[in-house]
Amino acid sequence: MTSPIFEVSVQGMRGVIIPDTIAEPFIQKGFSRVKVRASFRNNSIEFYAALKKYRGHYTMMFSKNKQKELELFPNDYFTLQLFEDTSKYGVEVPEELEAVLLSDYDAYQIFESFTKGKQRGLIYAITRIKNSQTRIDKSLILCENLKRGILDSRELLKPF
Numbered sequence: 001m002t003s004p005i006f007e008v009s010v011q012g013m014r015g016v017i018i019p020d021t022i023a024e025p026f027i028q029k030g031f032s033r034v035k036v037r038a039s040f041r042n043n044s045i046e047f048y049a050a051l052k053k054y055r056g057h058y059t060m061m062f063s064k065n066k067q068k069e070l071e072l073f074p075n076d077y078f079t080l081q082l083f084e085d086t087s088k089y090g091v092e093v094p095e096e097l098e099a100v101l102l103s104d105y106d107a108y109q110i111f112e113s114f115t116k117g118k119q120r121g122l123i124y125a126i127t128r129i130k131n132s133q134t135r136i137d138k139s140l141i142l143c144e145n146l147k148r149g150i151l152d153s154r155e156l157l158k159p160f
Helices: 020-028 064-070 095-103 105-113 116-127 132-147
Strands: 006-011 015-018 033-040 043-050 052-054 057-061 077-084
Touching: 006 015, 015 020, 015 077, 020 057, 020 077, 033 064, 043 057, 043 064, 095 105, 095 116, 095 132, 105 116, 105 132, 116 132
Parallel strands: none
Antiparallel strands: 006 077, 015 057, 033 043, 033 077, 052 057
């Protein structure tokens, strides 16, 4: 499922209003999370987002980092296109985390028992790490902490 390309601007600090005609087909088919391609001039980024109803409009968050990456200024119009989210967790999983989880079945089972939101939060925490070796190290710490029974998201990435 793919939407047509449409034009938007950032509303407030970090919100984008998605036209009902674009959002409703996704919502009706059960896709409250979508993959998004945003383009402005010669820049383009892809990311995952949630479609939320807020004050009678469908909206999605569009962070300052994404605005900076596209080199947007306030009041600039840019294009979006929405795609069906076919990812398992609603976000791309860093290959380092995926490899560590696949090598540790017990930790994987615990990770799978979490809500989708908690899974995404942990994936985002690993994704924010720039260095590949550090992502591996943090993924290993995450798995060990899961097996030790630590379930608090604030504690899961701390060394034991």
